[in-house]
Amino acid sequence: MRSSVRAFGIGIFIAGASFAIYEQLMPTEKVKNEAHYIEQIEQYESKIVELEKQLTGASVEGKKGQSDQTEGSPATKDSSANESSTTSTDEHNGEIVTATIYIYENVTLYSIGQQVEDEGIIENGRELELFLAKPEYSRSIQKGAFDLRSDMTIEQIAKVLTGKKIN
Structure with a gap:
């Protein structure tokens, strides 16, 4: 009886050692999956480069079209494009951007920061x-609703949002 238990134990040990050696020497599914993911990433990166080239080509054509429109009739510009260019011009020329931020009950700090960033108050x-x-x-x-300006510091913005006095 003891010899059969001992033989069984030795058999289990040998089987475990065999699996361990196999795992070390043979590529596993994990390695195959990693290679697959790396291949996918490379494909996506090449698509991104391709799309960036297309976007650059489209923006060059768009600028040519805008300059043609500007020379011919300035009233034909799209109003939404005009608004976005005004915002970016304001930020780059150092002009002060003013916006109203709305804070509701149970709003996250992330959404407050994102809203202020989206309005162009902070970068x-x-x-x-x-x-x-x-x-x-x-x-x-x-x-509530808070009027913020881009010339305010983060601390000043925080004080406005909390109702504390600004020094």
């Missing part, structure tokens, strides 16, 4: 999110 909404995460600000964010 990185993540900075505001991290600043508002401080206990002295996160506990006292107010609901």
